[in-house]
Amino acid sequence: MANSRQDIENWIAKTAMGDRAAFNQLYDATCAKLLGVSLRILKDRAAAEDAMQDSYVKIWKNADRYSANGLSPMTWLITIARNTSIDRLRAGKNMTELGDVYDRIPCDARGPEELAVARSEAERIISCMGELEPKRRDAIEGAYFGGKSYADLADQFEIPLNTMRTWLRRGLQSLRDCMAR
Amino acid sequence: MTQDDTFMAAEYVLGLLDVSEHSAAQTRLRVDAGFSRAVADWEEYFAEMTADIAPVAPSVQVKRALEQRLFSQPATPxxxxxxxxxxxxxxxxxxxxxxxxxxxxxxxxxxxxxxxxxxxxxxxxxxxxxxxxxxxxxxxxxxxxxxxxxxxxxxxxxxxxxxxxxxxxxxxxxxxxxxxxxxxxxxxxxxxxxxxxxxxxxxxxxxxxxxxxxxxxxxxxxxxxx
Structure with a gap:
């Protein structure tokens, strides 16, 4: 990512003030990444572009709520794009709508040291995911990128629903253990 | 935060909770800063899984349509x-x-x-x-x-x-x-x-x-x- 965290945070802050030029810069700097994420989920170019457009409408309208949520700016943008895409994928399927990421009580602001730790933890998840049993990794990715429910996953892995939940939670536990090392 | 809360936060982020559990978690996010932090942490971790996704440049029509959608209406007095x-x-x-x-x-x-x-x-x-x-x-x-x-x-x-x-x-x-x-x-x-x-x-x-x-x-x- 060529733009620094600080650039992106500044653009979001100015967007919150209704600054269209800053929003334009934010879009230009991040749209290709967000389209990549939407395309991975929806696997259809037109649907992914629609989802990306919806994501930027939400970003424009809710930029003033960014600072309170304790997320890094790219995570905030990616999570909006991912949730919007999953909701589109699930539309009409009578499934939970993921909805918005902004209507939350503010987390305590983190100091630079804590942020650095959180950042390196986030980077470590790639290697920790690699250490997971492949089926558990597939299940977590199936939920994050495929919008799969526990029922979908239980079908896919041909195990009972409750077993599926226990089994995925064990995967999450291994992830946490790995990241705590 | 109990162990169960931590898993619940992850399941919330992944979208694995059913409708009533999900809306209960949303309500909790508005009042419980510890839970809000746990959710933010999982979001941070899982978003990192997108690191290997290659950027794809959208067509220029998307930006035009977005600007039309956001800025074509005159500002409300x-x-x-x-x-x-x-x-x-x-x-x-x-x-x-x-x-x-x-x-x-x-x-x-x-x-x-x-x-x-x-x-x-x-x-x-x-x-x-x-x-x-x-x-x-x-x-x-x-x-x-x-x-x-x-x-x-x-x-x-x-x-x-x-x-x-x-x-x-x-x-x-x-x-x-x-x-x-x-x-x-x-x-x-x-x-x-x-x-x-x-x-x-x-x-x-x-x-x-x-x-x-x-x-x-x-x-x-x-x-x-x-």
């Missing part, structure tokens, strides 16, 4: 916004009545040079009544709800259309502050946007809002003072 009417407390009503009367006095000049507006946070925890007086290029802000967090101060920002936000001045204490408009802001005609953020004592060091922006308001039709 201040008096038509729900927030303005909801924002009027008794005290601010009195203020606007007095200032509004002054504005109305020259009947031939009913549109200005006084522009009242309200800034209200979406969460409803912060509200300010704003009056821009173009006859003397001053802005007066009066708090009717909320305040800067302890150890922080308020800072007032403004910009014209397609211009970056610039600082109008600091609002370290008190319910009301009157600030002279900076030359750049005094020159703005058309839509003037005013915002308030909370910042460290001495103001933002970045030149842009660095803390929480409580809200902004667009004042359309601003003209030069007489």
């Amino acid at each position: 201040w008096w038509a916004g729900v927030g303005f009417w909801r924002g009027l407390s008794f005290a601010s009503l009195a203020l606007v009545a007095v200032l509004g009367w002054q504005a109305m006095t020259p009947v031939s000049d009913a549109a200005g040079p006084l522009y009242p507006a309200t800034i209200a946070s979406v969460e409803g925890d912060f509200r300010v009544v704003v009056v821009v007086d173009k006859s003397v290029n001053q802005i007066t802000l009066t708090r009717t709800a909320g305040a800067a967090p302890a150890g922080r101060i308020l800072q007032v920002w403004a910009h014209g259309e397609n211009a970056p936000a610039t600082s109008v001045g600091l609002w370290p204490e008190g319910d009301t502050v009157t600030l002279p408009l900076t030359p750049v802001i005094a020159d703005v005609t058309g839509i003037l946007t005013i915002g308030v953020s909370e910042e460290p004592p001495g103001g933002s060091v970045t030149g842009s809002p660095s803390g929480r922006v409580f809200g902004t308001v667009d004042i359309p039709g601003v003209r030069d003072g007489i």
Whole structure:
């Protein structure tokens, strides 16, 4: 990512003030990444572009709520794009709508040291995911990128629903253990 | 946070909870800072799984359609916004009545040079009544709800259309502050946007809002003072 965290945070802050030029810069700097994420989920170019457009409408309208949520700016943008895409994928399927990421009580602001730790933890998840049993990794990715429910996953892995939940939670536990090392 | 809460936070982020569990978690996110942090942590971790996704440039039509969708409608006049009417407390009503009367006095000049507006946070925890007086290029802000967090101060920002936000001045204490408009802001005609953020004592060091922006308001039709 060529733009620094600080650039992106500044653009979001100015967007919150209704600054269209800053929003334009934010879009230009991040749209290709967000389209990549939407395309991975929806696997259809037109649907992914629609989802990306919806994501930027939400970003424009809710930029003033960014600072309170304790997320890094790219995570905030990616999570909006991912949730919007999953909701589109699930539309009409009578499934939970993921909805918005902004209507939350503010987390305590983190100091630079804590942020650095959180950042390196986030980077470590790639290697920790690699250490997971492949089926558990597939299940977590199936939920994050495929919008799969526990029922979908239980079908896919041909195990009972409750077993599926226990089994995925064990995967999450291994992830946490790995990241705590 | 129990172990179960931590898993619940992860399942919330992944979208694995059923509808009732999911909405219970959403409610909890509005009140439980620990749970909110756990969810933010998982979001941070899982978002990292997108690191190997290659960027894909969207077609130019997408940007055009987005701009059409967001900016083709004229800005809502201040008096038509729900927030303005909801924002009027008794005290601010009195203020606007007095200032509004002054504005109305020259009947031939009913549109200005006084522009009242309200800034209200979406969460409803912060509200300010704003009056821009173009006859003397001053802005007066009066708090009717909320305040800067302890150890922080308020800072007032403004910009014209397609211009970056610039600082109008600091609002370290008190319910009301009157600030002279900076030359750049005094020159703005058309839509003037005013915002308030909370910042460290001495103001933002970045030149842009660095803390929480409580809200902004667009004042359309601003003209030069007489």
